[in-house]
Amino acid sequence: MKIEIPETKPGREHIYPFKSKAGEVVAIWAIILLSVYLSLAFADAAINYVSATYQLPEWPFFAAIAGVALIVGLILTIKVIQKNAYIRLFGKTLTVVSKSEKEKDYYLPDFKEYATKSTGLERFYLIFEQDGKNEWIPIGSLGEENRNKLVNDIKVVMEKGDLPFEPGAEQTPEDLRLEEKQVRMERRERAEKRGMSLESIRKEEDEKILEVLQSLNLTDRMIVRRFLERGDKVNAIKTIREKSGAGLKDCKTASEMFFEVFKDAEAQ
Numbered sequence: 001m002k003i004e005i006p007e008t009k010p011g012r013e014h015i016y017p018f019k020s021k022a023g024e025v026v027a028i029w030a031i032i033l034l035s036v037y038l039s040l041a042f043a044d045a046a047i048n049y050v051s052a053t054y055q056l057p058e059w060p061f062f063a064a065i066a067g068v069a070l071i072v073g074l075i076l077t078i079k080v081i082q083k084n085a086y087i088r089l090f091g092k093t094l095t096v097v098s099k100s101e102k103e104k105d106y107y108l109p110d111f112k113e114y115a116t117k118s119t120g121l122e123r124f125y126l127i128f129e130q131d132g133k134n135e136w137i138p139i140g141s142l143g144e145e146n147r148n149k150l151v152n153d154i155k156v157v158m159e160k161g162d163l164p165f166e167p168g169a170e171q172t173p174e175d176l177r178l179e180e181k182q183v184r185m186e187r188r189e190r191a192e193k194r195g196m197s198l199e200s201i202r203k204e205e206d207e208k209i210l211e212v213l214q215s216l217n218l219t220d221r222m223i224v225r226r227f228l229e230r231g232d233k234v235n236a237i238k239t240i241r242e243k244s245g246a247g248l249k250d251c252k253t254a255s256e257m258f259f260e261v262f263k264d265a266e267a268q
Helices: 022-054 059-082 144-160 173-194 198-214 218-229 233-244 248-262
Strands: 014-017 086-090 093-097 103-107 111-119 121-130 133-138
Touching (some): 022 059, 086 144, 103 121, 111 144, 121 144, 173 198, 198 233, 198 248, 218 233, 233 248
Antiparallel strands (some): 111 121, 121 133
């Protein structure tokens, strides 16, 4: 199932943090303590025998069992705490991010539904179609407020193409980095739809932008160069658009590639 989402310029990223998994941590330590208790109960006779036979104190054996249990418990606790630290929504991309900075992206055109399961406790999921299969993303740990906000925001993106900027907010370097990431993701989508490799799509796009820049005559290039050197990117894009007749998105990319294409050839 593919959902058509309107094209729009990406806004700011939106973060939905997971709550701490205190219940899972408590369950882990309860199992660890029970395991230690049973281990000591079964090993007590053997420890007493070895201690009496070799004239060794008993406490190192008990300390070793407790130490192993402590290490296992800490490892499992860290894994639980690091799992699904937060969800990020940027443009058409939903990203599940762990505290270890591992990320997994999901594309909203592949979103199917928001679902719940009841297995004693009610569990909440987002369902995405991935390679012909349904992938269930658990979002119960977001908490009710963040969970409802995320589901509502997904609906807004599906209807309008993106979430709006916060009132009075301006793009930050982080926003720009994410916008570049969005461009790469959209390029991958185009490659998949057309059955082409990413390299082929990138080469085709570069050739298109090169044609836009080469349509400018020497005078046009000098004007664009002066605007860019002064940091006036708006007028540089406007000039490229007026002289080439290309679309706004292509002209924006052309302004970014201008010095790479022409280098210092017209600097004199």
